Amino acid sequence: TRVLCAFGDSLTTDHISPSSEIPVDTPAGQYLVQAGVAPRNFNTFVGRRGNFEVMVRGTFANVRLRNALTPDREGGWTLHFPDRALTTVYEAAQAYQRDGIPVIVLGGKEYGTGSSRDWAAKGSALLGVKAVIAESFERIHRANLIGMGVLPLRFREGEGWCQLGLDGSELFAFEGVEAGVAQGRPMRVIATGSNGTVIRFEVQPEVRTAAERHLMAAGGLPKSVLRDLLETAPACA
Structure with a gap:
C-alpha cells in the first residue's frame, strides 16, 4: 500500500473535490478537450458533477x-x-x-x-x-x-x-x-x-x-x- x-x-471537502471552474491544463480539462468540448464550455466541477470521468479527475x-x-x-x-x-x-x-x-x-x-x-x-x-x-x-x-x-x-x-x-x-x-x-x-x-x-x-x-x-x-x-x-x-x- x-x-x-x-x-x-x-x-x-472543497480541497478534495473543488467547485471551481475546470482548468484546461488539468486531467479533467484535458478529458473534456479530448471529448470535443471547447474550453469556454467547460463550466465548473459542480456543473459537471453528473460526469464521473470529470469528477474523478478533479479529485484532489x-x-x-x-x-x-x-x-x-x-x-x-x-x-x-x-x-x-x-x-x-x-x-x-x-x-x-x-x-x-x-x-x-x-x-x-x-x-x-x-x-x-x-x-x-x-x-x-x-x-x-x-x-x-x-x-x-x-x-x-x-x-x-x-x-x-x-x-x-x-x-x-x-x-x-x-x-x-x-x-x-x-x-x-x-x-x-x-x-x-x-x-x-x-x-x-x-x-x-x-x-x-x-x-x-x-x-x-x-x-x-x-x-x-x-x-x-x-x-x-x-x-x-x-x-x-x-x-x-x-x-x-
Whole structure:
C-alpha cells in the first residue's frame, strides 16, 4: 500500500473535490478537450458533477491544494513511488491501479471539514483510496467515506504522520483489519521506508455503528445495495 497524498490540518471537502471552474491544463480539462468540448464550455466541477470521468479527475485537484509530498507545488500534484516521479494525483492513482497497488491518504486534524460534498468521498474511492489515516475527521465526511467503502482510521491521541516520522514515501502494511472493522479494535500499521527503516503504530477504525460496519464489510453503499438486490432477486424459471 502506497500513500497517494499527505495533508496537514483542516483539509476541506472543497480541497478534495473543488467547485471551481475546470482548468484546461488539468486531467479533467484535458478529458473534456479530448471529448470535443471547447474550453469556454467547460463550466465548473459542480456543473459537471453528473460526469464521473470529470469528477474523478478533479479529485484532489483544487488549484490551491497543498500536498506535503510536493511542497513546492500547488494543485493536484503528487509523487509516484517508488520512483518518486512528479505527476498528477489522477495519473499516479491510475498507475497504482494498473499495478494492483492500493493507496491511502494521510491527513491531520479535521480532515474533510466544510460542506458535506459527496463527491469528496466518491472521488477518493474511484481513485482507489482504501483508507484515510488522520488525527480527526469531520462527522459527515467520515460517514460519507464509509458509505463509499473508504476506511477512516484515526491516529492515537497525540500522534500524527509528522510526529511519527513518516514522510509518505513508505510502503504500508496493515494488520487486524477484519477485527478492527467488525469489533472496533485498534489496527496495527507497519510503514517501511526505502532504506529499510520500519515505523510501527496503531490506528483506531472510526466505524461506530452496526450499520457502518455492515457497509464497510460490503465495500460501501453501492456494493451493499447491489449485493442485497442480487440476494433478493427471484430465481429464473
